[in-house]
Amino acid sequence: MVLVRQEIGDVLRDFRLQKGRTLRQVAGEASVALGYLSEVERGQKEASSEILSAVADALETPLSVIMGEVSERLAVVEGLSVPLGARVPDTVPADLVSGFRPEMLARS
Amino acid sequence: MVLVRQEIGDVLRDFRLQKGRTLRQVAGEASVALGYLSEVERGQKEASSEILSAVADALETPLSVIMGEVSERLAVVEGLSVPLGARVPDTVPADLVSGFRPEMLARS
Numbered sequence: 360m361v362l363v364r365q366e367i368g369d370v371l372r373d374f375r376l377q378k379g380r381t382l383r384q385v386a387g388e389a390s391v392a393l394g395y396l397s398e399v400e401r402g403q404k405e406a407s408s409e410i411l412s413a414v415a416d417a418l419e420t421p422l423s424v425i426m427g428e429v430s431e432r433l434a435v436v437e438g439l440s441v442p443l444g445a446r447v448p449d450t451v452p453a454d455l456v457s458g459f460r461p462e463m464l465a466r467s
Numbered sequence: 468m469v470l471v472r473q474e475i476g477d478v479l480r481d482f483r484l485q486k487g488r489t490l491r492q493v494a495g496e497a498s499v500a501l502g503y504l505s506e507v508e509r510g511q512k513e514a515s516s517e518i519l520s521a522v523a524d525a526l527e528t529p530l531s532v533i534m535g536e537v538s539e540r541l542a543v544v545e546g547l548s549v550p551l552g553a554r555v556p557d558t559v560p561a562d563l564v565s566g567f568r569p570e571m572l573a574r575s
Contacts, residue, residue, distance in 0.1 A: 426471065437530065
């Protein structure tokens, strides 16, 4: 069973780390108990809408952005989407590179 | 304060109505009490992740699609997006209509 709280927790933690903030800082600004926020981030507790709103404010991130990211990750879990990293190959195929000639750019 | 449960409730109700299903049918298939689902749809109760998952299954709609729609509506409430209906004017401006000549289509 796909659980929304697991993805919400992951996304909240990732946004927090992206902003270089500690659990203590965000919990303090959102007026949420540290242990509670930690459980939410680990997908062990459901966050109420009021707490989600307060944490989003503390992270200076719109709720729509947070839920958009949740939706994208759910799509990956549901097999409806491929993670972004997987779409771009690490190397350009050799035949594509060898077929390129600079004069192709000058044509127009 | 923007509340996620309000948007989740609206989206669940809209998807249900779109599929022509009654509250009773969806509640039955999702094994959720009718009164509870009704409160969730009205944004009065938080739906747990397990219930969201069961209702999404009953609506044959992926959770990622539901949360994607929630994200889009949140963006409108947060003033980050304009509702789709608002982007398209009800009437075509008169000068645009009068300036149109059928031969314009034949040019290419």
